[in-house]
Amino acid sequence: xxxxxxxxxxxxxxxxxxxxxxxxxxxxxxxxxxxxxxxxxxxxxxxxxxxxxxxxxxxxxxxxxxxxxxxxxxxxxxxxxxxxxxxxxxxxxxxxxxxxxxxxxxxxxxxxxxxxxxxxxxxxxxxxxxxxxxxxxxxxxxxxxxxxxxxxxxxxxxxxxxxxxxxxxxxxxxxxxxxxxxxx
Numbered sequence: 001x002x003x004x005x006x007x008x009x010x011x012x013x014x015x016x017x018x019x020x021x022x023x024x025x026x027x028x029x030x031x032x033x034x035x036x037x038x039x040x041x042x043x044x045x046x047x048x049x050x051x052x053x054x055x056x057x058x059x060x061x062x063x064x065x066x067x068x069x070x071x072x073x074x075x076x077x078x079x080x081x082x083x084x085x086x087x088x089x090x091x092x093x094x095x096x097x098x099x100x101x102x103x104x105x106x107x108x109x110x111x112x113x114x115x116x117x118x119x120x121x122x123x124x125x126x127x128x129x130x131x132x133x134x135x136x137x138x139x140x141x142x143x144x145x146x147x148x149x150x151x152x153x154x155x156x157x158x159x160x161x162x163x164x165x166x167x168x169x170x171x172x173x174x175x176x177x178x179x180x181x182x183x184x
Contacts, residue, residue, distance in 0.1 A: 003082035004072055006175035007089040008064055013171075014090075014164060015044030018056055023156060044093055067093070075100050076116040080124065086172040087137055090164075091144050099147065107139040141165055 001009070020040035021027055030036030031048035039047035039055045043063040047055055050066070067089075072078075074097040077085035084104075091100035098114035105112045110123035127136050148154060148161050167181075174181035 001175055001178055003077065003085050003176065004068060004089075006082070006172060007072070007077075007086040008067055010086065010168070010171050010175055011067065011090060011093055012043050012060070012063070015041070015093075018042040025153060071097055074116075075104075076121065079116075079121050081128070081133055082176050083133060083169065083172050084124075084137055084140070086176075087140055087168060090168055091140075094161075095144065095147065100144075103140050103143045103147070106143055107136060137169060141169070 018040055019027065019042070020038060022038055023033065024041070025031050025033050026046035026048045027040045028034070028036045028038055029047045029051035036051065037047070039051075039053075041047065042055050042058045043060065045053065045055060045058055045063050045066055047053075071092040072085075072089055075085075075088050075092050077089055080088065088100045088104055091103055095103075101114045101116045101120070102112045104110075104116065104124065105114075105120055108120065108123040108127040110120040124136070131139075145162065145165050148165075149158065154161075171181040
């Protein structure tokens with residue numbers, strides 16, 4: 001399985017089908033609880049990120065197109081090692097491509113401009129040679145976890161987010177090796 005298909009399968013598996021939880025700011029078109037219209041989330045595509053989209057009618061192919069164009073391509077995932085690309089893709093989906101890029105940039109010592117371009121790719125290549133893929137993935141994930149603990153809805157969703165970050169590298173490795181991954 002290629003890295004994008006693996007990443008897409010993992011995200012859709014984590015995000016699931018249609019959800020309309022009024023306690024989730026992402027389900028509201030304004031991105032704040034009680035503000036705008038409660039349209040929900042489907043396959044991880046939220047009303048907050050796509051306020052004019054008919055979320056309930058979204059199909060899997062359209063979701064895949066959105067994920068590739070709005071999250072995978074902006075983080076230059078095709079220019080990164082597959083495992084790192086999947087971790088950053090998940091971060092881009094949940095925290096935005098800009099924030100995902102800054103997690104990587106901070107970990108590799110590149111300018112934190114939110115754009116993964118040639119400078120960030122060079123710094124990533126040097127970091128991989130210096131500390132290896134596992135350590136770099138760990139540093140990116142740690143930065144993401146620290147960021148999420150400061151979000152106002154950590155109290156409601158934090159345990160699930162922390163669990164997801166903990167098993168994500170295992171799910172990505174299994175998917176890249178063509179093996180199923182499931183939590184007990």
